[in-house]
Amino acid sequence: MDDLSTIRSEALGAVEQAADLAALDAARVAALGKKGSVTGLMKTLGALAPEQRREFGARVNQLKSEIEAALDARKSALSATALAAKLVNEKVDVSLPTRPEGQGTLHPIGQVMDELAAIFGEMGFSWAEGPDIEDDWHNFTALNIPPDHPARQMQDTFYLPPRADGTPMVLRTHTSPVQARTMLDKGVQKMLADGGSLRIIVPGRTYRIDNDATHTPMFHQVEGLVIDRTTHMGHLKGCLVDFCRAFFEVDDLPLRFRPSYFPFTEPSAEVDIGCSWKDGELRIGAGDSWLEILGSGMVHPNVIANCGLDPAVYQGFAFGMGIDRIAMLKYGINDLRSFFDSDLRWLRHYGFSALEWPSLTGGLGR
Numbered sequence: 176m177d178d179l180s181t182i183r184s185e186a187l188g189a190v191e192q193a194a195d196l197a198a199l200d201a202a203r204v205a206a207l208g209k210k211g212s213v214t215g216l217m218k219t220l221g222a223l224a225p226e227q228r229r230e231f232g233a234r235v236n237q238l239k240s241e242i243e244a245a246l247d248a249r250k251s252a253l254s255a256t257a258l259a260a261k262l263v264n265e266k267v268d269v270s271l272p273t274r275p276e277g278q279g280t281l282h283p284i285g286q287v288m289d290e291l292a293a294i295f296g297e298m299g300f301s302w303a304e305g306p307d308i309e310d311d312w313h314n315f316t317a318l319n320i321p322p323d324h325p326a327r328q329m330q331d332t333f334y335l336p337p338r339a340d341g342t343p344m345v346l347r348t349h350t351s352p353v354q355a356r357t358m359l360d361k362g363v364q365k366m367l368a369d370g371g372s373l374r375i376i377v378p379g380r381t382y383r384i385d386n387d388a389t390h391t392p393m394f395h396q397v398e399g400l401v402i403d404r405t406t407h408m409g410h411l412k413g414c415l416v417d418f419c420r421a422f423f424e425v426d427d428l429p430l431r432f433r434p435s436y437f438p439f440t441e442p443s444a445e446v447d448i449g450c451s452w453k454d455g456e457l458r459i460g461a462g463d464s465w466l467e468i469l470g471s472g473m474v475h476p477n478v479i480a481n482c483g484l485d486p487a488v489y490q491g492f493a494f495g496m497g498i499d500r501i502a503m504l505k506y507g508i509n510d511l512r513s514f515f516d517s518d519l520r521w522l523r524h525y526g527f528s529a530l531e532w533p534s535l536t537g538g539l540g541r
C-alpha cells in the first residue's frame with residue numbers, strides 16, 4: 176500500500192511542477208501511459224484475491240481520477256499563463272505614429288484616357304476595346320483598305336505568323352478595326368435597327384514600324400465612332416470642337432478642318448488647333464500657328480456595307496487621334512520615348528494623383 180502513496184505523491188508532484196505543456200504531457204505519460212506507474216498498478220490487480228482486488232482496484236481507480244483532474248487543472252493554469260505572456264509580448268501600441276507610405280502616381284497616358292472617358296462620357300459615348308493582335312481583314316480590308324492598297328504602306332506594322340486557317344495576323348496599326356468589330360456585333364445591329372444610336376470611343380495600344388522622338392513602335396490611339404440614321408458632318412464638327420475645347424481647357428480654342436483623305440472616311444478632314452510659339456514654348460489657344468491633332472470623316476459607305484449594315488440607311492462619323500500626342504501637347508512633354516522608359520523620377524514629375532478622378536465639373540487636368 177505504501178507503493179500507492181509513493182506513486183501518488185510522485186505523479187501529483189510531477190504534474191504540479193510541470194513548467195510547460197510538454198513537461199505536463201511527460202508527467203501524464205509517466206503515470207497513465209502504457210508503461211506508466213498507475214498503469215503498472217492496474218496490471219498487478221489480476222494476481223490479487225477477489226476480495227483484495229475489489230478494494231485495491233477501487234483505490235487505484237480513484238488515484239487515476241485524481242491524477243487526471245490534476246492534469247486538467249494544471250493544463251488550464253499553464254494555458255492561461257501562456258496566453259498572458261503572449262498578450263504582454265505582443266502588445267501593440269496603437270498610439271505610435273504611422274509609417275509614411277510611398278505614394279504612386281498615374282501615368283499621363285492613363286490620366287488622358289480618364290479625361291477622354293470624362294469628356295466623351297458626358298456626350299453619351301461608351302468605352303469599347305479590341306485585341307492588339309488583329310487579323311488583316313479587320314485592320315485593313317473591312318476599312319476599305321484592300322490588299323495592295325497604297326495606304327497599307329503608310330501603316331507598316333509587325334506581321335505575325337498566320338492563324339491555322341491561313342488568316343494573316345498583324346499588330347493593329349490603329350484602333351479603327353474596333354469600328355468594324357462593333358458594327359458587326361449582333362447586339363449593336365439590333366440596337367441600331369430599333370432606332371438607337373451607336374457612340375463609342377476606343378482607347379488602346381497601336382503599333383507601327385517607327386522610332387524617333389515623336390514616334391515609338393507602340394503608341395496609343397483613341398478612336399471615336401457614331402453611327403445612326405441621321406448623324407452628319409455638322410455633328411462631327413460640333414463634337415470635335417466641344418471635345419478639343421474641353422480637353423485643352425481653352426474655351427475659345429480655334430479649330431481648323433482641313434480636307435484630307437482616309438480610305439475609310441468620305442469626306443475626310445484633318446483637324447488642327449490654334450497655337451502660338453513664344454521663346455520656343457508652345458501655347459495652345461488663339462495664335463498664328465496651327466497644330467494637327469486628329470483625323471476624321473464620315474464613315475465610308477463601303478465600310479458600313481463591309482460591316483453588315485445598309486449604307487443607304489446608316490451613316491455617321493469617325494475620328495482617330497494619338498493619345499500620347501495630345502498628352503504631350505497638353506502637358507508639355509517633348510520626347511515620346513520618355514513615356515515608356517519607366518523612369519520613376521519622370522513619373523513623379525509628370526504623374527497625376529490617383530485620388531482625383533477627372534470630370535468636366537470637378538476639373539480635368541492639374
Ligand code: PHE
Binds near residue numbers: 348437
Ligand atoms: N485610323 C486613322 C489613323 O490611324 C485615324 C482615323 C480614324 C482617321 C478615324 C479618320 C477616321 O491614321
